[in-house]
Amino acid sequence: MSKLSIKQWAEEDRPREKLLLKGVSALSDSELLAILIGSGNDKQSAVELSKEILREAGNDLNRLARMNVSDMMNNFRGIGEAKSVSIIAALELGRRRKATRTTREKIVSSRDAYEQFAMLLADLNHEETWALLTDRSNQVLSTLQVSRGGISGTVVDIRLILREALARYATGIFIGHNHPSGNPTPSPQDTNITKKLKEAARWMDIVLLDHIIVCGDTYYSFADEGII
Incomplete structure (x- = not known):
């Protein structure tokens, strides 16, 4: 039948x-x-x-x-x-x-930052890096896709992030990327780029507030771990 x-x-x-x-x-x-x-x-x-x-x-x-x-x-x-x-x-x-915001989001914790990045990154099977640019009240001014890579990594252009931050008169930066592997532990490259961005931003009176690694429902915060 x-x-x-x-x-x-x-x-x-x-x-x-x-x-x-x-x-x-x-x-x-x-x-x-x-x-x-x-x-x-x-x-x-x-x-x-x-x-x-x-x-x-x-x-x-x-x-x-x-x-x-x-x-x-x-x-x-x-x-x-x-x-x-x-x-x-x-x-x-x-x-x-x-991921579309009808009002400005204010980020006051690593959980807030994770939730913003998770909307952009949690479902991806390749790696991407994004930045959230904030004002002095930690309200999000702009969202920027920094890079898109493969399964195992992506290249972060510090100049791109800082150029956009200056154009938006941002005083703070949150960056986030995902690990498709499911392991939130930062790689040496992750730690290195975080320290470089923090130092470069400091010279422009911009603060790197956190770097979030998104792994589905979990995350790693460089700020919570005292690295920033």
Whole structure:
């Protein structure tokens, strides 16, 4: 017996129609994902395939966000390049929405700094470095992507950070990067660049307030450890 397509289901069980009828908040994660992929395969409906994808990600959207196009194409029958790209793009939009600030954020602790950087870095499977530029009240003036690298590292341009800080009349800097390996322990290179940036900023009357290493739900703070 062949599988029913989504169009043959009861209207309230069809994701698109359910969204229109009950609103987006009434849909499960698998139903939202089914809308993105549009169709399933010869053995699964779009909703069933979406449930399988979520199960493989441990029903964790953060884990799903770390999958790349190859992961999805190789592991899920009926998911090709176009559907993979749609899923990745939707998750990235969600991440950017979360990171968008409607008001200036004030950073008063390493936890505050971590939460800002986690919105930018926590889901990535490659390394990136970002800077938060602050005023004298530690309110964020600007967010700057400093570099983007591979799995094992990235290059930090101190001049880029300081040039932007001067242009924004910033008096403080927080920098943060992620360790895709899951180990928050700083490398010798991490410590070296932190000390160099602190010293260079000091000559311009700018304070390096902290360097945060993001590892999913955990983090390392150079300030908390007394290195800054």
